[in-house]
Amino acid sequence: MILYELDAINEQYFSPYTWRILMALNHKELYEKVERIQVKFSDKSPISHKGFNTVPVLEDNKNWVGESLQIAKYLDETYPDKPSLFSSKENMHLTSLINLYMDPKILSILARIIVFDVYKVIQPDDKIYFRATREKMLNKTLEEVEQESKKFIPIFQKEINPFRKLLKNNDFFTGDKPTYCDYLLFGFFMWARNSSKKQLLEKDDVLWHWRDRMLNLFDGFARKSNGYKIV
Ligand SMILES: N[C@@H](CCC(=O)N[C@@H](CS)C(=O)NCC(=O)O)C(=O)O
Known part of the structure; x- marks a missing residue:
């Protein structure tokens, strides 16, 4: 599983929407499976070839999902045996x-x-x-x-x-x-x-x-x- 996020100096990763997903991945007990890849504002080629212009983007088993809320929903639907992010x-x-x-x-x-x-x-x-x-x-x-x-x-x-x-x-x-x-x-x-x-x-x-x-x-x-x- 790959999570694309924004780059920062001194690894001060700050993207608010990516933080939602970092917390969600921990909640779903999936964080250990994740590789984090940093994307630049000025070079979004790692995600733009799939049609994305903002982070976070999650790549999971050939599925590419953008928009933090969609990623959270995807995680709950794809991994129903893990603790739910929404509970109902x-x-x-x-x-x-x-x-x-x-x-x-x-x-x-x-x-x-x-x-x-x-x-x-x-x-x-x-x-x-x-x-x-x-x-x-x-x-x-x-x-x-x-x-x-x-x-x-x-x-x-x-x-x-x-x-x-x-x-x-x-x-x-x-x-x-x-x-x-x-x-x-x-x-x-x-x-x-x-x-x-x-x-x-x-x-x-x-x-x-x-x-x-x-x-x-x-x-x-x-x-x-x-x-x-x-x-
Ligand atoms: N609605 C989107 C917003 C994502 C968003 O705006 N991400 C910012 C970083 S926090 C971004 O990638 N900006 C790229 C840019 O401004 O070019 C979501 O919830 O994921």
Whole structure:
């Protein structure tokens, strides 16, 4: 099984969507079978010959699957004897809805906080492409975005409020065990952790404690990855 992800300096792999799948592969007890291959923003030839333009992409027994949510569904359908990522069909549909709702909003707020930090950890060859595409996306230079980045931290904190409510009686979003719903938001936190030193959560936040539990999962898999320690 091969997982294609984005390259980074110092192995600070940050792609939020790939992080969802890294957690999902651990959850499915399949991570040991996976070879990780890094793709450059400026050279996507390892995946583009199969029609893909974004990572993650999973190659498994001649099956090529793109889009993180599709990969998660594929893993659950293909390996039903392993722990389920969604626990039921109903949960899968609800999680898909949450995914589609949250991605554009949270991505755009968080990008305004960390995009300049991400720029610093991408490979030198990728900088021209990254600057051009992200400045177009954000309609500002990366330096201008960085200047007002701190202003977006409280906005980000407010945007994820619904998730706090889910933790009122549970350790994870859908109960006492993590499911793909947890990996959705956690992927964004790993994007930040592995590229940026900015503090996104306060220590008295239930989400701070949830993120800590997530970092501990699978023998500290995410915590062991190269990034900036969350203190
Ligand atoms: N909806 C896709 C989004 C994937 C995505 O945007 N991946 C980014 C990396 S985090 C990417 O590959 N970007 C390539 C580019 O910007 O050229 C998913 O869930 O997999």
